[in-house]
Amino acid sequence: MEITRKEFLQMAAGAAVCAAALPSDGRAAAAGGPKRGVSLYSYTGDFGITMTLEDCLADMNDMNAEGLEILANAHIEGYPNPSEAWIKRWFGLLERYKIKPIEYGHWVDSRLHRGRELSTKESYEMLRRDIQLAHRLGFSVLRTKLGVIDDTLTPVKNWREFIQMALPDAEKYNVKMCPEIHSPTRLKSKMIDDYVEFIEKTKTKYFGINIDFGVFQNRPRRNAPEMGGGRPFTPGDKAEDMVPLLPYVYACHAKFFEMTDDMTEATIPYEEVIGVLVKHGWNGYLLSEYEGPRDLYMASDQLRRQHVMLRRLLGEA
Amino acid sequence: MLEKEMIQSRGFRNVYRDGKIVGFQVAFRTTYYRGVYLSQLGEATVTVDGEKFAGNQITWTIGDRTYAQAELAKHSEVHWPYQEPAVLTVSKPGGLKPGLHQVELSYQYSASYMPPAMDPRTVTGRRKMVLVF
Numbered sequence: 001m002e003i004t005r006k007e008f009l010q011m012a013a014g015a016a017v018c019a020a021a022l023p024s025d026g027r028a029a030a031a032g033g034p035k036r037g038v039s040l041y042s043y044t045g046d047f048g049i050t051m052t053l054e055d056c057l058a059d060m061n062d063m064n065a066e067g068l069e070i071l072a073n074a075h076i077e078g079y080p081n082p083s084e085a086w087i088k089r090w091f092g093l094l095e096r097y098k099i100k101p102i103e104y105g106h107w108v109d110s111r112l113h114r115g116r117e118l119s120t121k122e123s124y125e126m127l128r129r130d131i132q133l134a135h136r137l138g139f140s141v142l143r144t145k146l147g148v149i150d151d152t153l154t155p156v157k158n159w160r161e162f163i164q165m166a167l168p169d170a171e172k173y174n175v176k177m178c179p180e181i182h183s184p185t186r187l188k189s190k191m192i193d194d195y196v197e198f199i200e201k202t203k204t205k206y207f208g209i210n211i212d213f214g215v216f217q218n219r220p221r222r223n224a225p226e227m228g229g230g231r232p233f234t235p236g237d238k239a240e241d242m243v244p245l246l247p248y249v250y251a252c253h254a255k256f257f258e259m260t261d262d263m264t265e266a267t268i269p270y271e272e273v274i275g276v277l278v279k280h281g282w283n284g285y286l287l288s289e290y291e292g293p294r295d296l297y298m299a300s301d302q303l304r305r306q307h308v309m310l311r312r313l314l315g316e317a
Numbered sequence: 318m319l320e321k322e323m324i325q326s327r328g329f330r331n332v333y334r335d336g337k338i339v340g341f342q343v344a345f346r347t348t349y350y351r352g353v354y355l356s357q358l359g360e361a362t363v364t365v366d367g368e369k370f371a372g373n374q375i376t377w378t379i380g381d382r383t384y385a386q387a388e389l390a391k392h393s394e395v396h397w398p399y400q401e402p403a404v405l406t407v408s409k410p411g412g413l414k415p416g417l418h419q420v421e422l423s424y425q426y427s428a429s430y431m432p433p434a435m436d437p438r439t440v441t442g443r444r445k446m447v448l449v450f
Binding site: 041044045047048049050071073074077079080107108109110111112113114145146147148149150151153296 | 318319320321346350351352354356357390393396398399400427428429430431432433434436
């Protein structure tokens, strides 16, 4: 997305102010530009074992990573019908730890029933239920996971129908439904062309894309040799391939597998990726998604390393 | 809080009815990070010290309801959460002796966003555990 002259001057002015008075509390220095957050998926190895929802939010607060992604099915007690008492507690926690609900991860579970796929109507009803609950909890973006029909994650054939049915609900509740572009899907592919075509045809502001940075992985993982099902590693997309999609990207998954001791990611070229986002004025949330080994306590350490790197790349440090 | 292991040590005990031991129960967590709807589950099998149990020897208790294995497919409205154990009750007259037992538990689940070739997934947990009574 091109930035206007006004936006550019605001950013430049903001940067100048911040350079003059560096905040000591680690808060985002640059006005405009991508912002930091965390997906609670990162804490999968600890959630419910060593960490409660509150512990996860406290951890985020400790890093000043204010943008939150939850997975509805995992992190909402009583999903899909949380109690009023839980919802009240939810807002209390957000306020206490200064967290902004950004992305609500949910699934249109096409294989919900044994032996048949979900109908278009059933898919729409499931989607509508999540749109309403996401709105209720304060979220503005949905990470809408569609059922898939093959190895490259092509979505179910009727996705256009039920997404179109849900667009008025998304508009009413002011949420943007975003399927994720996730490896092994490539940024330059028919699947993405189909999403863009849908957006341009409907002219909707309520359906977009989430880019998972795993698509940019350019080195094999060292800490999970069994991943990849025995296939040889192939490098992913270039950061520049994102640029034509940026107008439709409402959130990103800052995927990572291994942060080294010098605070770099061992497999994904973060400097290039963040560089492209900053250069093109993208100002959404980078939601950290740790997907390395699930040893106890490892996620908290790895997230801190990633946020050292992100702060550096975003000019906060 | 739950233990990191799939099979939980809390909940492993014999089941009594009218003063007799009719079987035993074992609790386990799903380990699938977003939980699953009951209709996405495949049947569980339990093996204790080499003795295998399956099919209608086993019922599932999730929340405060108990389901026969054959019933699971009907319950797409029930979500088994990641943070809550399910309890399998296994029919075995006389139950298990107090002390150490080698327990293995297996079940399947379906996830709609996995490539069809990788779905459903079979998960197996093994644990040496202590039964008190």
